[in-house]
Amino acid sequence: MNTAELELPVSVPSTALFTDQYELTMLQAALRSGTAHRRSVFEVFTRRLPEGRRYGVVAGTGRVLDAVENFRFGPDVLDFLRSRAVVDEATLSWLADYRFGGDIHGYPEGEVYFPGSPVLRVEGTFAECVLLETVVLSILNHDSAVAAAASRMAVAAGDRPLVEMGARRTHELAAVAAARAAYVGGFSRTSDLAAGFRYGIPTSGTSAHAFTLLHDSERDAFTAQVESLGRGTTLLVDTYDVAEAVRTAVEVAGPDLGAVRIDSGDLLLVAHRVRQQLDELGARDTRIVVTSDLDEYAIASLAAAPVDSYGVGTQLVTGSGHPTCSMVYKLVARADDADDGGTGGAGGTGGGGALRPVAKRSLGGKSTVGGAKWAARPRDADGVARAEVLGTGALPEELADVRLQVPLVRAGRTIGREPLDAARDRHRAALAGLPLSATQLSRGEPVLPTEQR
């Protein structure tokens, strides 16, 4: 293998095959029937929050922008589609020239959402918009699920920092996105080097039980670690006997030891004992990190314990019981006439025939509300949000200042890119603007009612 090939591929050069086959067969049939170029509006929303959750968190928007920009059908992909006879030659020719030329608006990343919130709106020809469904949903459903769990954990942790360490519990690239979403939701660092590399998230980590077991004694292991990584390192103290390990740790590193980590046992009890022991040994500034099977409830239960930071794995990357959101990507409006855009055309709602609302309306719980929606979150006199207000048509003037959607892509050009810290800061601000009950961990209803105007 050539050295030039050794790059980490989390920046994906083509996202075009992260697509369900039916997007392409629909495209083929629509190209043939002359409807492919009808101006269309698709919206992403959820019908409900996960049971008991009080708010959702939009995450992945930045990744969606990358995915849309990189959504191209190169020769390899076209050859594959041809070899499998997925679509006909006319469709392959169309795909070869594909690039999204429409508009995307959406809730900015880190914003909270509620049932029905139009978190993303994609406008353009049917053809150019329909293809994006799968990859847009993959990203938003995954990243928002992780961010929602992260947000609740961050609330439970208060001022104590949280480290994401769930890479080993999820797909290796999902892990990178999970670290990113966790950061948006309020985590401070990640163990995942790929997430540091790709997104600039601070990384951390020191040692595992294997390191202690590798050495002939715990003392040898601690000595080796401190000699190499310095006194500020974190020593793992639960391989054998915790009290003995803490004593050895302070003997080896001195009272300047950075931290000890506890990864098993009754964390509440053990943390108290270790704190007392560290204090008695003069290591008053040595921090205590806990990392065993934590979720937001376990974190909350340690609020009164002498714990300085939390490492969270499994429950974070699996959305703390809700590993996916139920976001859908639905056609909500379209023009009647077929000649209003051209191939990969200008998009937008400005030209062509009038848009008419459309919606599935069979029985069975999956019907939708037609029409492109605006969304706004008015506040009461104290500045606290009081409802998620949605409507079609023109945005009422009194809601102009509290409109939620922002432009992300205009005529195919990305205009909504921002640093990840902006999303993280926005999430904190959005949460602070909700009624106080938003941050209760107990099961509840969405903290804002959704009002259809």
Next chain:
Amino acid sequence: MNTAELELPVSVPSTALFTDQYELTMLQAALRSGTAHRRSVFEVFTRRLPEGRRYGVVAGTGRVLDAVENFRFGPDVLDFLRSRAVVDEATLSWLADYRFGGDIHGYPEGEVYFPGSPVLRVEGTFAECVLLETVVLSILNHDSAVAAAASRMAVAAGDRPLVEMGARRTHELAAVAAARAAYVGGFSRTSDLAAGFRYGIPTSGTSAHAFTLLHDSERDAFTAQVESLGRGTTLLVDTYDVAEAVRTAVEVAGPDLGAVRIDSGDLLLVAHRVRQQLDELGARDTRIVVTSDLDEYAIASLAAAPVDSYGVGTQLVTGSGHPTCSMVYKLVARADDADDGGTGGAGGTGGGGALRPVAKRSLGGKSTVGGAKWAARPRDADGVARAEVLGTGALPEELADVRLQVPLVRAGRTIGREPLDAARDRHRAALAGLPLSATQLSRGEPVLPTEQR
């Protein structure tokens, strides 16, 4: 963007950053203390199955082999590690030359496993083995979770084919691995084009509600679809009124219509009605596909319904309630002396000092059994497996024929690669060799006891 860059990156050129930072800091400290080259054995196993599950399914082994082969630290990665001061220069030099030179044995892909089963064993120097922990666990924990859900769904579906269509509910690259794992577990096809491209899995898909809504009438939509995709296509009949849609579908396509798809409502009731209607319309060979929020229980409940195939999304890619396994990667044995391998050395258990078992033994439920383990699954007179037997030391001769582990990597060279269909066939055979109660969907205990010899 250059056309040459437009390749789908699911074949990952470097997996080296899919790694928790502590693997590298442990490496640094061990290089300095002289223990990095101690011959070591790491094992992957779970302490328990997800609650109520009767067996686990090993999946991802083929992806692990790819990940190990591609685990290299290129200049970009080294520059990143240097810029963040993750490790020192001596460690960076060591990493620049890294390639795994040890041995890997494991349960072959598709095999079933039980608590304690040593599904993978990685042997070599501590340094070369410890680095692989995170990526190995990411792959096995994710893929095995999906395969286990797929296997239960395949059992519930009996002879009816299952289509994986969960890409939109999980990370876009996790989706590709999920389609692969689902195939191992017994699914027949996937909607995910990337999975078809990367792994050769058959793909399928025709249309969504958006296609119907795009047209001025359901009849227009069906006509467009049949004209483009042929009479063998699958028409989605639940956008408006199902009975009317079925009538229109047969009018448009004739009695040779391939299939109709139902995506909402009471599937049991609707399937019966649609079957009766299709038969009355002479479309006796038109199949019925159902796709709404299915899991293994919903599939089982449709066993007596006139359904021809199932499409499964959310519950498949999220492991039907268990989105990750609890596999861990633990040091179970190591040599005492430091001069038995050299950098990235020969690995194996042949040379150097004697291996001694090691194990975490603090209280708190995470203690491990030391020593490199063999595993065998003896059968009773009827050929039915009766136990998962594990032991250290030499494999008893009478168990030689029922040994579970196979060689996968020898001295750094991959020798265990196989076609994906081999894993799929193996899974079916493994399941057939278990006691009958293995395939009960109800909650139960592991169907084989784990016996430590």
